[in-house]
Amino acid sequence: MSDDRVNRNEDGQPKNFLRAWLLLLLTESPAHGYDLVERLDAIGVGRDAGSLYRALRGLEHEGLVASAWEASLIGPDRRRYVVTERGQERLRAWVGLLEGVQASLDAFLARCRSAVDEHGDGIARH
Amino acid sequence: MSDDRVNRNEDGQPKNFLRAWLLLLLTESPAHGYDLVERLDAIGVGRDAGSLYRALRGLEHEGLVASAWEASLIGPDRRRYVVTERGQERLRAWVGLLEGVQASLDAFLARCRSAVDEHGDGIARH
DNA sequence: CGAGGTGTGTGAAGATTGCATATAGATGCG
DNA sequence: CGCATCTATATGCAATCTTCACACACCTCG
Numbered sequence A, B: 001m002s003d004d005r006v007n008r009n010e011d012g013q014p015k016n017f018l019r020a021w022l023l024l025l026l027t028e029s030p031a032h033g034y035d036l037v038e039r040l041d042a043i044g045v046g047r048d049a050g051s052l053y054r055a056l057r058g059l060e061h062e063g064l065v066a067s068a069w070e071a072s073l074i075g076p077d078r079r080r081y082v083v084t085e086r087g088q089e090r091l092r093a094w095v096g097l098l099e100g101v102q103a104s105l106d107a108f109l110a111r112c113r114s115a116v117d118e119h120g121d122g123i124a125r126h
Numbered sequence C: 001c002g003a004g005g006t007g008t009g010t011g012a013a014g015a016t017t018g019c020a021t022a023t024a025g026a027t028g029c030g
Numbered sequence D: 001c002g003c004a005t006c007t008a009t010a011t012g013c014a015a016t017c018t019t020c021a022c023a024c025a026c027c028t029c030g
Helices: A017-028 A033-043 A049-061 A085-118 B017-028 B033-043 B049-061 B085-118
Strands: A065-070 A078-083 B065-070 B078-083
Touching: A017 A033, A017 A049, A017 A065, A017 A078, A017 A085, A017 B085, A033 A049, A033 A078, A049 A065, A049 A078, A078 A085, A085 B017, A085 B085, B017 B033, B017 B049, B017 B065, B017 B078, B017 B085, B033 B049, B033 B078, B049 B065, B049 B078, B078 B085
Parallel strands: none
Antiparallel strands: A065 A078, B065 B078
C-alpha cells in the first residue's frame, strides 16, 4: 500500500521515434547496428542497444529494411542494413505524421506559455 | 488483410501527451471529465473517454490534481477537477521535456528533408 | 589464457493506449 | 409507464512500446 514509487516513464518522446530515426539514418547511409548505436547515442535517442537491434529486426520483418551479413576487418561479422523502397515510403509517411505531431506540440507549448503568463506573478498585461 | 499482422500503432504522439494536455486545460480552467473529453476532442488528442478518466484518476493519485463532487443541473453528478501546486510544477517540468522533444523533432524533420533532397526523386509528388 | 572491445540478440517487467463494455442519473417522447 | 438518449464516470483486456538485464560469439592484444 501507499506505494509512492510512481516511477512513470515521462520522457515524452514520440512513439516509434527510434524506428523513424533508424529509417532516416539508414537512408542517409547503410550501416550495421553497432554503428547506429553510436550515431543515435550522439543524437540522444534510444539509449539502449537491445532496443535498437530489436527495432531493426522489426523493420526488416516489415520489409522496410533489408540486411546481409558482412565481414569486418576488426571484429566479428556484422549485419549491414539498407532501406528498401517500402522503407522510403514509410519514412515519408512518418514525416507526415510527425509534422502533425510537431504542430500539436507547438500548439501545446504556445498555449502553455499563455496560461503561465496569465497565472504568472506580475507579468500580466492590462 | 493478409496473415501479416503488422498493425502497428504509429500515431507518433508523445508519451503521456494526454496527461500534459489535461494539466494544461485544467490550469486554464477547472472542469469535469466530460467537459475535457469535448475540449480535447476539438484539439485532436486522446480520442477515448476511458483513457481520459483513467488519466485524471492517475493525476489525482499523484497529487497533481484534486477533485470534488459537484451537482449538475442537467445530468448526474460530476467530479470537478482543479490543478494543485504540485500539478503546476509538474506541468512546468513537462514543458521543459517537451521543448527538448520539439528540438529533436525539428532536427529529425530537417534532416529528413536534406536526405530526401539528396536522393533526388523524393520530392516529386503526383 | 584472459580481459576487453566489437557485434548481435533475447527474456521479462512495467507503462501506455485504444477498444469495448458497465453503470447510473436525468430527460424527453410516444 | 417504457424506452431511447444524453450526460458522466469507470473498469477489463489486449496489443504495443520501452527499458533493464543479461547471454552469446568473434576478434585482438598482452
